[in-house]
Amino acid sequence: xxxxxxxxxxxxxxxxxxxxxxxxxxxxxxxxxxxxxxxxxxxxxxxxxxxxxxxxxxxxxxxxxxxxxxxxxxxxxxxxxxxxxxxxxxxxxxxxxxxxxxxxxxxxxxxxxxxxxxxxxxxxxxxxxxxxxxxxxxxxxxxxxxxxxxxxxxxxxxxxxxxxxxxxxxxxxxxxxxxxxxxxxxxxxxxxxxxxxxxxxxxxxxxxxxxxxxxxxxxxxxxxxxxxxxxxxxxxxxxxxxxxxxxxxxxxxxxxxxxxxxxxxxxxxxxxxxxxxxxxxxxxxxxxxxxxxxxxxxxxxxxxxxxxxxxxxxxxxxxxxxxxxxxxxxxxxxxxxxxxxxxxxxxxxxxxxxxxxxxxxxxxxxxxxxxxxxxxxxxxxxxxxxxxxxxxxxxxxxxxxxxxxxxxxxxxxx
Amino acid sequence: xxxxxxxxxxxxxxxxxxxxxxxxxxxxxxxxxxxxxxxxxxxxxxxxxxxxxxxxxxxxxxxxxxxxxxxxxxxxxxxxxxxxxxxxxxxxxxxxxxxxxxxxxxxxxxxxxxxx
Numbered sequence: 001x002x003x004x005x006x007x008x009x010x011x012x013x014x015x016x017x018x019x020x021x022x023x024x025x026x027x028x029x030x031x032x033x034x035x036x037x038x039x040x041x042x043x044x045x046x047x048x049x050x051x052x053x054x055x056x057x058x059x060x061x062x063x064x065x066x067x068x069x070x071x072x073x074x075x076x077x078x079x080x081x082x083x084x085x086x087x088x089x090x091x092x093x094x095x096x097x098x099x100x101x102x103x104x105x106x107x108x109x110x111x112x113x114x115x116x117x118x119x120x121x122x123x124x125x126x127x128x129x130x131x132x133x134x135x136x137x138x139x140x141x142x143x144x145x146x147x148x149x150x151x152x153x154x155x156x157x158x159x160x161x162x163x164x165x166x167x168x169x170x171x172x173x174x175x176x177x178x179x180x181x182x183x184x185x186x187x188x189x190x191x192x193x194x195x196x197x198x199x200x201x202x203x204x205x206x207x208x209x210x211x212x213x214x215x216x217x218x219x220x221x222x223x224x225x226x227x228x229x230x231x232x233x234x235x236x237x238x239x240x241x242x243x244x245x246x247x248x249x250x251x252x253x254x255x256x257x258x259x260x261x262x263x264x265x266x267x268x269x270x271x272x273x274x275x276x277x278x279x280x281x282x283x284x285x286x287x288x289x290x291x292x293x294x295x296x297x298x299x300x301x302x303x304x305x306x307x308x309x310x311x312x313x314x315x316x317x318x319x320x321x322x323x324x325x326x327x328x329x330x331x332x333x334x335x336x337x338x339x340x341x342x343x344x345x346x347x348x349x350x351x352x353x354x355x356x357x358x359x360x361x362x363x364x365x366x367x368x369x370x371x372x373x374x375x376x377x378x379x380x381x382x383x384x385x386x387x388x389x390x391x392x393x394x395x396x397x398x399x400x401x402x403x404x405x406x407x408x409x410x411x412x413x414x
Numbered sequence: 415x416x417x418x419x420x421x422x423x424x425x426x427x428x429x430x431x432x433x434x435x436x437x438x439x440x441x442x443x444x445x446x447x448x449x450x451x452x453x454x455x456x457x458x459x460x461x462x463x464x465x466x467x468x469x470x471x472x473x474x475x476x477x478x479x480x481x482x483x484x485x486x487x488x489x490x491x492x493x494x495x496x497x498x499x500x501x502x503x504x505x506x507x508x509x510x511x512x513x514x515x516x517x518x519x520x521x522x523x524x525x526x527x528x529x530x
Contacts, residue, residue, distance in 0.1 A: 118503075120507075166523060166525055167503050167505045167523075167525050168415040168501075168502045169503045169504075170501070170502035170503065170504050172504075178504070
């Protein structure tokens with residue numbers, strides 16, 4: 001018989017959807033992340049055959065049962081080699097269809113997220129491991145999203161798992177006193193994943209949009225499992241408020257449209273409302289933090305009918321507050337741009353020229369170019385646009401910058 | 415699990431042994447060592463004399479080379495170590511953060527290889 005293209009795609013979507021949840025339950029069952037993963041893999045292969053007649057009503061339960069049976073098989077085979085598995089295999093007698101206590105599973109998922117985001121794992125590896133283990137993306141998908149070769153990405157993930165085993169990174173939710181820092185690490189991984197998808201500096205469009213969706217889903221899970229934490233809600237709000245603009249961010253050729261030029265009617269206003277509500281809930285908790293501030297900035301943009309009607313003064317104030325948490329050159333650059341939009345171009349240019357460490361950052365030069373053009377310094381603007389064009393790795397961005405340079409040369413302003 | 419805590423400091427900024435700061439530091443290490451021994455996690459620990467006293471040995475192609483000084487010039491230098499036994503890395507991180515050098519230098523945590 002065989003699967004049709006459509007049914008295979010549908011089945012793979014189900015695998016992705018259920019991956020994190022089922023894996024968490026299997027880890028609880030086997031006490032071993034690698035064994036749980038391998039058994040789940042076996043179960044998915046079996047499902048591709050068994051589900052030819054249709055996807056079962058409870059695919060997660062089906063996968064869990066099948067994977068548990070595969071796990072027992074693997075343990076029995078490994079029994080002769082590893083003495084410690086004897087104890088586990090002893091307890092695995094009957095495998096029940098409904099052996100999924102929801103609350104315990106949720107704890108497992110949280111454990112998984114915190115382990116993948118442990119600070120002792122390299123930041124790149126945290127992102128890759130989280131996408132693979134918690135979100136269920138395949139290694140080829142992750143590799144293509146980050147424009148890295150598959151073998152390199154596979155190695156990165158393998159190395160991270162080995163670090164967990166060799167260095168004894170524990171599989172647990174951190175204690176209360178460790179939680180704030182550890183939660184920060186989780187949120188920063190989530191935000192990295194979101195930005196990778198959102199900025200789409202280059203690469204496959206479809207994969208990129210699935211990254212933003214995964215980031216939002218992941219943050220929602222964290223919020224469900226660790227409710228009433230302002231920065232979690234703040235990050236969720238921030239991502240919704242940015243993602244809501246997606247329909248207006250590209251033109252018919254797939255090239256980027258910058259915020260001032262976007263058709264705001266195309267924004268997803270329902271998602272903006274969701275984002276605003278989340279931000280409100282966050283602010284009510286009175287636990288201030290950088291994600292909430294960034295969400296507030298995004299909110300001011302999303303609530304404004306256009307660039308001129310945007311409350312730039314308030315945005316400048318917010319960037320000032322943000323710098324108390326994150327005083328990076330990028331934040332300083334964004335603050336300078338806001339100062340320009342609020343009316344003081346000279347001050348903005350002065351600040352931009354004083355920035356250090358952003359010489360290779362195309363956006364710095366693009367921002368300079370735009371301001372210089374507005375100041376009437378056509379020569380300076382042209383040089384800056386050329387610098388930006390030279391530095392950008394994204395073909396769509398390059399096209400946009402060249403168009404701006406073209407307009408500048410045609411005397412239409414940059 | 416067994417871990418080595420490798421203690422790195424910038425020798426140039428370390429107080430001399432005889433000075434009040436030096437004595438103070440010594441007391442801090444005494445106190446830390448006492449604590450982890452009482453906690454039952456201390457397996458070994460030693461302070462090393464400074465890199466001025468180091469000798470590096472290399473054998474290449476049958477030729478022995480002996481040079482004065484550490485294996486490489488580094489910003490911070492190895493000054494001592496502890497071997498501890500704790501449940502997992504998080505516990506090791508907790509112990510490492512209590513080493514006096516954590517405030518002024520770096521403590522590197524390495525799991526020991528368990529030969530089976």
